Amino acid sequence: MENPQVEAGRLVLAGTPMGEVRDASDRLREALATADVVAAEDTRRTKTLAHSLGITITGRVVSFYDHVEAARIPMLVAAITDGRTVLLVTDAGMPSVSDPGYRLVAACVDAGLAITCLPGPSAVTTALALSGLPVERFCFDGFPPRKHGQRRDWLDSLIAEPRACVFFEAPHRLADCLADAAEVLGTQRRAAVCRELTKTYEEVKRGTLGELAEWAADGVRGEITVVLEGANPEPADPVDLVAAVEKLVASGTRLKDACAEAATAGVSKRELYEAVLAERRAAAD
Known part of the structure; x- marks a missing residue:
């Protein structure tokens, strides 16, 4: 009281x-x-x-x-x-x-x-407004954990999160963060990286996590705010994507790369990889 x-x-x-x-x-x-x-x-x-x-x-x-x-x-x-x-x-x-x-x-x-x-x-609401993503409901997570393992655990908690998630990230950690996000959440989940909001060199980069991870790999400068699309309320079953992975593998794509390419919102590369191995084991029995 x-x-x-x-x-x-x-x-x-x-x-x-x-x-x-x-x-x-x-x-x-x-x-x-x-x-x-x-x-x-x-x-x-x-x-x-x-x-x-x-x-x-x-x-x-x-x-x-x-x-x-x-x-x-x-x-x-x-x-x-x-x-x-x-x-x-x-x-x-x-x-x-x-x-x-x-x-x-x-x-x-x-x-x-x-x-x-x-x-x-506020960088939070400004980034949400500029993201071009559905942000009727959102959560704010401050800065992601700095350590790789802890950051992946944090990303795991967002796999099924239906709300958009907005967070800050240091420019020198952005590439690693987006690479982890693409692997854990799937390369096709959408996001927006907002850099230097309201300043002279303001930039908003929108795309899939796969595209943004590739863009950030060469380094990004400035104050960074990221908006991550919420998970599909009806996430795909990893088993439903196995055929797409096997088709890519048959065309010469490495299994891990095929899983990364076929992963969608709600289904991570890791989940899909495990589903493919499970289907192969079942077929061999």
């Missing part, structure tokens, strides 16, 4: 531009200019943003990033309790969405303090 709200200041969460400064809202401009405390993921970037907007930050600017988050929270909660307005901003997009903020919000909730949000840019 939440504590009764006390008479105090408030925490203001504010979305900041992802690259295009003109995306800054009038409310963000006002908040930057009037907040008593500005808690910023990167103080230099926030000051640069204010300068670009022609704004002078009159309040105290403090850093608020992963490694100092826990230490800063008591001070910020105390400031709000004393009646001050604390503005929380990150480098780009909405605070607490794979960025610092959640723990501060939770602390303010526990203390019964006022919290509000200034709507603003």
Whole structure:
């Protein structure tokens, strides 16, 4: 049960531009200019943003990033309790969405303090809108696991996931992530890779996982957001695809390559490979 709200200041969460400064809202401009405390993921970037907007930050600017988050929270909660307005901003997009903020919000909730949000840019919703995929229902998974085995386990959990999945990925890990996705989820499952959203070199690459894995193999730069198509609500039975695989094999394609080519949404290359071997064993008995 939440504590009764006390008479105090408030925490203001504010979305900041992802690259295009003109995306800054009038409310963000006002908040930057009037907040008593500005808690910023990167103080230099926030000051640069204010300068670009022609704004002078009159309040105290403090850093608020992963490694100092826990230490800063008591001070910020105390400031709000004393009646001050604390503005929380990150480098780009909405605070607490794979960025610092959640723990501060939770602390303010526990203390019964006022919290509000200034709507603003978000790479998640921007990528979903641009993807060209069915996104009426979606889930957000932050960043995939970095280690190969853990990443494949995560992808396994998405094999039958009917919702579109949006996630962030580091550019130097994108190729490996898409290659694993194509192998686990099937080369024909669709996705969109959104790069440098709202910035000068914005690019949205749409296609199948097989096509996108091949495209990313030579390296991709910039801030990356990926939208993955949800699984077919009626996934194909791997057995139904065995004949297609055997036809490819008969034409000279290696079995593993044939499985990768014939795999569809809901049926991974691995599942199909095992189904082919099972059918061959059954035929030999």
